[in-house]
Amino acid sequence: xxxxxxxxxxxxxxxxPVEGLVVALDIGGTKIAGALVDGEGxxxxxxxxxxxxREDDDTVMRAxxxxxxxxxxxxxxxxxxxVGIGSxxxxxxxxxxxxxxxxxxxxxYPLVERVQKAAGGRPVTLVGDGxxxxxxxxxxxxxxxxxxxxxxxxSTGVGGGLVLDGRLHPxxxxxxxxxxxxxxxxxxxxxxxxxRGCVERLASGPNLTRRALENGxxxxxxxxxxxxxxxxAARAGDPIARxxxxxAAQALAAGIAATAxxxxxxxxxxxxxxxxxxxxxxxxxxxxxxxYATLSFxxxxxxxxxxxxxDAGLLGAAAAAAATTAR
Amino acid sequence: xxxxxxxxxxxxxxxxPVEGLVVALDIGGTKIAGALVDGEGxxxxxxxxxxxxREDDDTVMRAxxxxxxxxxxxxxxxxxxxVGIGSxxxxxxxxxxxxxxxxxxxxxYPLVERVQKAAGGRPVTLVGDGxxxxxxxxxxxxxxxxxxxxxxxxSTGVGGGLVLDGRLHPxxxxxxxxxxxxxxxxxxxxxxxxxRGCVERLASGPNLTRRALENGxxxxxxxxxxxxxxxxAARAGDPIARxxxxxAAQALAAGIAATAxxxxxxxxxxxxxxxxxxxxxxxxxxxxxxxYATLSFxxxxxxxxxxxxxDAGLLGAAAAAAATTAR
Numbered sequence: 313x314x315x316x317x318x319x320x321x322x323x324x325x326x327x328x329p330v331e332g333l334v335v336a337l338d339i340g341g342t343k344i345a346g347a348l349v350d351g352e353g354x355x356x357x358x359x360x361x362x363x364x365x366r367e368d369d370d371t372v373m374r375a376x377x378x379x380x381x382x383x384x385x386x387x388x389x390x391x392x393x394x395v396g397i398g399s400x401x402x403x404x405x406x407x408x409x410x411x412x413x414x415x416x417x418x419x420x421y422p423l424v425e426r427v428q429k430a431a432g433g434r435p436v437t438l439v440g441d442g443x444x445x446x447x448x449x450x451x452x453x454x455x456x457x458x459x460x461x462x463x464x465x466x467s468t469g470v471g472g473g474l475v476l477d478g479r480l481h482p483x484x485x486x487x488x489x490x491x492x493x494x495x496x497x498x499x500x501x502x503x504x505x506x507x508r509g510c511v512e513r514l515a516s517g518p519n520l521t522r523r524a525l526e527n528g529x530x531x532x533x534x535x536x537x538x539x540x541x542x543x544x545a546a547r548a549g550d551p552i553a554r555x556x557x558x559x560a561a562q563a564l565a566a567g568i569a570a571t572a573x574x575x576x577x578x579x580x581x582x583x584x585x586x587x588x589x590x591x592x593x594x595x596x597x598x599x600x601x602x603x604y605a606t607l608s609f610x611x612x613x614x615x616x617x618x619x620x621x622x623d624a625g626l627l628g629a630a631a632a633a634a635a636t637t638a639r
Numbered sequence: 640x641x642x643x644x645x646x647x648x649x650x651x652x653x654x655x656p657v658e659g660l661v662v663a664l665d666i667g668g669t670k671i672a673g674a675l676v677d678g679e680g681x682x683x684x685x686x687x688x689x690x691x692x693r694e695d696d697d698t699v700m701r702a703x704x705x706x707x708x709x710x711x712x713x714x715x716x717x718x719x720x721x722v723g724i725g726s727x728x729x730x731x732x733x734x735x736x737x738x739x740x741x742x743x744x745x746x747x748y749p750l751v752e753r754v755q756k757a758a759g760g761r762p763v764t765l766v767g768d769g770x771x772x773x774x775x776x777x778x779x780x781x782x783x784x785x786x787x788x789x790x791x792x793x794s795t796g797v798g799g800g801l802v803l804d805g806r807l808h809p810x811x812x813x814x815x816x817x818x819x820x821x822x823x824x825x826x827x828x829x830x831x832x833x834x835r836g837c838v839e840r841l842a843s844g845p846n847l848t849r850r851a852l853e854n855g856x857x858x859x860x861x862x863x864x865x866x867x868x869x870x871x872a873a874r875a876g877d878p879i880a881r882x883x884x885x886x887a888a889q890a891l892a893a894g895i896a897a898t899a900x901x902x903x904x905x906x907x908x909x910x911x912x913x914x915x916x917x918x919x920x921x922x923x924x925x926x927x928x929x930x931y932a933t934l935s936f937x938x939x940x941x942x943x944x945x946x947x948x949x950d951a952g953l954l955g956a957a958a959a960a961a962a963t964t965a966r
Contacts, residue, residue: 402935411935460811474902476808483903484787487936494897495931498823498889506933507896562825567897569834570821574898575801576810604822606833608729608738609814 330356330388334633335395335431337376338625339423340441341365341414346379348388349630353452355623357386369417373426380430395427395436396633398444398625401471405438405486437633439473439486441465444628445583445618446473446489447480451631453619454581462568462577463618464491466593467584470512470564476575480635492516496566514563517586524556543589557589558596565600572610583618590617656718657683661960662710662758664703665952666726666750667768668692668741673706675715676957680779682950684713696744700753707757722754722763723960725771725952728798732765732813764960766800766813768792771955772910772945773800773816774807778958780946781908789895789904790945791818793920794911797839797891803902807962819843823893841890844913851883870916884916885923892927899937910945917944 332351337344341363348357359382361375383389400412408424428436439447446455446463455461459478465471470492474481481488492512493505500509513519517539524542529552531537545553568580580601587593597615605613620627659678664671668690675684686709688702710716727739735751755763766774773782773790782788786805792798797819801808808815819839820832827836840846844866851869856879858864872880895907907928914920924942932940947954 404936476803481803481902483936485903485936487934488901488903490900490934493900493934495823495893496825496897498893498931507931509893566822566825566836570823570894570897571901573817573820574815574901575808576812576815604825604834607814607817607820609731609810609812 329391332634333388333391333393334630335380335383335392335434336626336629336633337379337395337397337399337427338441338444338629339363339376339397339399339410339412340625341400341412344375344379345626346383347626347630348383348386348392349626351634353627353630355626356388357383359383363415365415365417367417369421372415372417373421376427377430380427393434394633394636395431395434396444396629396631397423397427397436397438398441398629398632399423399438401440401442401487403438403440403486405482406484408436408438410438435636437636439480439482439629439632440471441625442471442489443473443480443482443486444632445471445620445624446475446628447631447635448620448624448628449581449583449618450475450480452627453624454616455579458579460575460577461579461581462489462491462571463581463583464564464568465584466515466517466560466564466582466586468517470516474571474575474577480632482632491567491571494567494570496563496570511563511567515560515586520556520560520586523559524553527552527555529553529556539586540588543592546589546592554592557592560586561593561596562600565597565604568613568615569601569604569610572605572613573607576609578613580613580615581618582615583620583624587617657715659961660715660718660720661957662707662719662722662761663953663956663960664706664722664724664726664754665768665771665956666690666703666724666737666739667952668727668739671702671706672953673710674953674957675710675713675719676953678961680954680957682953683715684710686710690742692742692744694744696748699742699744700748703754704757707754720761721960721963722758722761723771723956723958724750724754724763724765725768725956725959726750726765728767728769728814730765730767730813732809733811735763735765737765762963764963766807766809766956766959767798768952769798769816770800770807770809770813771959772798772947772951773802773955774958774962775947775951775955776908776910776945777802777807779954780951781943782906785906787902787904788906788908789816789818789898790908790910791891791895792911793842793844793887793891793909793913795844797843801898801902801904807959809959818894818898821894821897823890823897838890838894842887842913847883847887847913850886851880854879854882856880856883866913867915870919873916873919881919884919887913888920888923889927892924892931895940895942896928896931896937899932899940900934903936905940907940907942908945909942910947910951914944
């Protein structure tokens, strides 16, 4: 068991049960992270395993069980009332199954049932990772206090989630807020999802790099072709790198404006690796919004960077669990 | 006072108060319609005036007051518990004001306050006309029994509304569901709203006709250039007319698919004059959805014609009023 020294030792027992403690799981294609999170958003205990993403279903599940066992070794475990899972999608919260694109061994995998068994029968809430990040930003981040918000993760893919009327809106299967697969270019290029002209096809990190390379941008001597490398080139004045970010920002702006027209949001919170480019992304994003979001009820929409960082998945899973149980 | 013989004489008093009776107002650029609507969706009393759309604010309001006075002359008036208004937009339900594009004399006009005064202090609920049509379809039409639905009106403009988690989702200002101004063509032509590439710019009746004319379609000897005339030509095999409907359907499909990705709907209900084209519109619309709506959680989306017809505005206004008061 590892305690998180940044948030204090796991000595809650001495002061009685920890208020609103829940078990949080953040399941992605690279790592499986777990934590015990208190009612204030403090991470009391952490555990983590690499995701054996190319292995069979039982092997992946064993990594989840190892994370849970490590958390269960904490004296705080007994205080935890519920389990929240934020998982790479697609998920099916209605059936309790997941089919993460990056974990091919899990297809319609009954994750909720298995986690419930491994967690001593506690109630389990499952949401997609975009919804989890949104729950975190609404609880503790840039969307705090906003009753109608869209949160986006712009990274290898483009995900997101919605807060409507002051509450998380995961949708019936836990996938709502999928801004990455909104169509913003109806005659556009085919997207990996099977559609075409999706936001993700224009704005994700790999697509941003691909477009820069196709238009003649070349990486430096280290060969780094990440979106961060394209951002560094843009910051240094490279016009092709800059144009690729502008096109990504335009697609994000169209998707955010379409979201605002459809469900009336007043803030869009953008996180993920590509958002790390800062003003290289946010400046053209604000210009794009000014040109697309023109109706009276969407005109005051603001766009800001996310605040919850790398713990967004864990905090969001905790928030989703807390939302469906008494704190 | 006119009674509606199709739904029986206004003799409710003889049987005691009419269950769930509300006052409904449907305010558009052409006419102002009013009704007393019972809890089953029966229209007991009707009144109507042409909209003096080019006159000043007080003159337009007088037409509304005349409609209300005619309804108030009915012996059923005293049974009506609340007032619902569906108005041409934009509306601001939060502030109780309307600024209908087609009624220039009303800008930030305090319609809720004025109607409340004219209706003896009854509580007043205001929604946009797309939201009203959605409330009607959810209550009595094709969206009945669906917990997550998008309803569209494809006519001179393209409007719409949302049902989420089993309830009407008007949004904080009553404008949610504005699918007509979702961006589906991020490099597309400027739209009247100030944006570009909106669904309405590609799919509304006037834009459908304009595109057919630009591509060489010519109306018959009667000079009819309505969307219905283009539909008739398409039905007779005219390839240009057919292509214009296919393009409109493609834009609607992109908007509906984007909506499904964002909020998880399982049905889209399409009404309005352009939907009167039937399979000329619906066949390419279904093809378009099959190509854009490919994610697991949106793949089973169906698209069907609206059922509530010309009374959708009144029935929807009644439903919106009923939703915010005890029936």
